Amino acid sequence: MALPDLRTLALLVGIARHGSIGAAARAEGLSQQGASERVRAAEALLGVPLLWRGARGSELTPAGTVVVEWSTRLLEVAGEVEVALGALRADEQRHLRVAASMTVAEHLLPRWLVRLRSQSSDVPVEVSMTATNSAGAVAAVLGHRADLGFVEGVEAPRGLAWADVGTDELVLVCAPDHPLARRTALGAAEVAGLGLTSREQGSGTREVLETALAAHGLSMAPPAVELTTSTALREAVLAGAAPAVVSRRTVAAPLAAGDLVAVPLADLDLTRRLRAVWVGRRTPPAGPVRDLVAIAAAG
Incomplete structure (x- = not known):
């Protein structure tokens, strides 16, 4: 059987306390x-009369007295639950777990977190961060080990809500004395044949390069060495x-100083999307998750 809502139960308790519908x-905060x-409506729902109404006010029927007794206990529990939920919400507002791809963790996230803290001085946000590759960030969010992830790559990850927060450009770099430093342009087939110093499988950097080469029907040569950052x-x-x-x-700094050279690429698009990812609906959860996504999107 359905029950009256909590506000109606509180009204019945108020009638018992004040002795009239008007005072209750x-x-x-209701009209009479x-x-x-x-x-x-409560009487119709429960199938019993709850009040005797008279010129001098309203009086509870025997059934109404029992309902008020039960309602008092129910409202006390509801109040306890409301306080507990408020504590849970406050805890969520104070703690934010972020998993970020290495590029985001190294170059972007620190600045975003400073801005997040400056915007939340009333309820300081404590952030724990895991720096990993894009696949690791997605796995952390899907596994509920992180509330929010930042990834880089071509396609948005499946199974998660996401929002674009920017772009990033990959470049092929070499030492100034390397033979490639004198090239005016390098084609996709030549890039595919290079034994590169490369990121590991699962990184957004490697995914973008592999995808760009695959668009030309090519695949990467085995890396000369694999590194994780x-x-x-x-x-x-x-x-x-x-x-x-x-x-x-x-x-950026070694390129500006001439310590590294960016090799021009003739036919490879190595632009990638930076995305925030989370579990749930298209709109980020209210609180620090939504705040940090907005900060990241603002640049």
């Missing part, structure tokens, strides 16, 4: 007519390792 209605309609790629190439495809953000 005022206490609940609205309160009377709620009582009649963009910074490691940069440092390896600076030390004389094989060329690498890496985010321009990672090599």
Whole structure:
């Protein structure tokens, strides 16, 4: 059997306390007519009369007295649940678990988190961050080990809601004394034949390169070496390792200083999307998840 809603039960308790529908209605912020309609609806729903109405006020029937007794206990529990839910919401607002791809973790997320903290001074947000590759970030969000992920790549991951938060450009870099440094342009087939200093399988950087080559019917040659961070790629190439495809953000300083050279590519589009991902509906959950997504999208 259906029960009256909590506000109607609170109204009945108020009638018992105040002795009239009018006084109880005022206490609940209702009009007297609205309160009377709620009582009649409750009587129809429960199938028993709850009030005797007279010129001097309203009096509970025996059934109404029992319903009020039960309602009092139910409202007490509901109040406890409301407080507990508020505590849960507050805890969620204070703690945010983020899993981010290496490029985002190294070059973008720190600035975003500073802005998030500055916007939430009333309820400081405590953030724990896992730096991983894009596949690892997706797995963390799907496995509920992270509330929010940031990934890079060509296609949006399946099974998660997502939002674009920017773009990133990959470049092929080499040392200034490498033979490729003198090339005016390099074709897709030539890139495919290079033994690169490369990110590992599952990274967004490697996915973008493999996808771009696949569009020409090509696949990557076996890497000369595999490393797990963009910074490691940069440092390896600076030390004389094989060329690498890496985010321009990672090599901006050595490119400007002439310590690395970007090799022009003739027919490969190595632009990739940066995305925030989360579990649930298309709109990010309210609170720090939504706030951080908005900060990231704003750049």
